[in-house]
Amino acid sequence: MQRILTRGEIENLDRTRVVRLMLPEPNIFSTRAQRLRDLAPENPIQDYLLLIALLSDAQQHTFEQSWSVPQLNEQQLAQAQAHGMPPFSASSTKRDPVWRDMFSAIIKQLLQQNTLPEAVAHNLAQLNDEIATQPKRIEQQADALLTQELDKIDAARAPFIMAALQVYWRCLMVQLESQQVPAQTPFGICPCCGSQPVSSTVQLGGPKEQLRYATCSLCASQWHIVRVTCTHCEDTKNIAYHTLEAGSQAVKAESCEHCQQYRKILYLDKDQHLDAFADDLASLPLDILMGEAEFYRANNNPYLWQLAE
Ligand SMILES: [Zn+2]
Ligand SMILES: [Zn+2]
Incomplete structure (x- = not known):
């Protein structure tokens, strides 16, 4: 059984020794x-x-x-x-x-x-x-x-x-x-290129265990965002998690009542092969469900542009 960090513990880690940024791998x-x-x-x-x-x-x-x-x-x-x-x-x-x-x-x-x-x-x-x-x-x-x-x-x-x-x-x-990237950059955008995330991923193993990183939709860098926080507006009060009844528990939609937006969150402890871009795209039925619940995607997957309305 894996020990899940509580919110307080996660925030405490954030101030001390959290890896803030992971640059993309050569074979992404x-x-x-x-x-x-x-x-x-x-x-x-x-x-x-x-x-x-x-x-x-x-x-x-x-x-x-x-x-x-x-x-x-x-x-x-x-x-x-x-x-x-x-x-x-x-x-x-x-x-x-x-x-x-x-x-x-x-x-x-x-x-x-x-x-x-x-x-x-x-x-x-x-x-x-x-x-x-x-x-x-x-x-x-x-x-x-x-x-x-x-x-x-x-x-x-x-x-x-x-x-x-x-x-x-x-x-x-x-x-x-x-270390060349500024330590403080505006919330919700990539510290390297300023683009919005495609989704975020809860990590598995090592010092990043159970920490959540957003993946940049453009350069694929990953940066730390405290869990149970809206990746769009930084609200922490009205966050909810949605899955498809029959779908995988490894991919959820994290919604925010404050801004009415959502982004997917992936859990590597449920599936080690998750990919921030591929799994976001393949879970399109979850987007339809979120649309029915009147939440809006914070931004498009770069491989699929839905521009209606
Ligand atoms: Zn980027
Ligand atoms: Zn929000």
């Missing part, structure tokens, strides 16, 4: 792809999960090629430290055009798959054309995604553009060490 995209394949059978969105598995494979393949990305400089770090801001802020860092080459590489890799649905292949071919002929349009779409301007987002294109941006930020992050 291939791990994600594998998890998506494992979750696909009998899932209501099986075909979509398999498509995103192919996309994650293409991300890993592209990440492993050699790219020259802008170097992290002292001034950038000093500024981040002075203002308590993420050093690679997604909304304010100027993107190097190399990210569009990464995007093109991802698309080419995907188009080699002869299992792609025709509509997807057509969409990708069009995107690849636009990268070459109308780069400004692609940049505008990337801006809209990174700043969450939902009315400017094309849901069919968004997962692929996000995939390329994830690879670019993953390449930037290779240079970063966790």
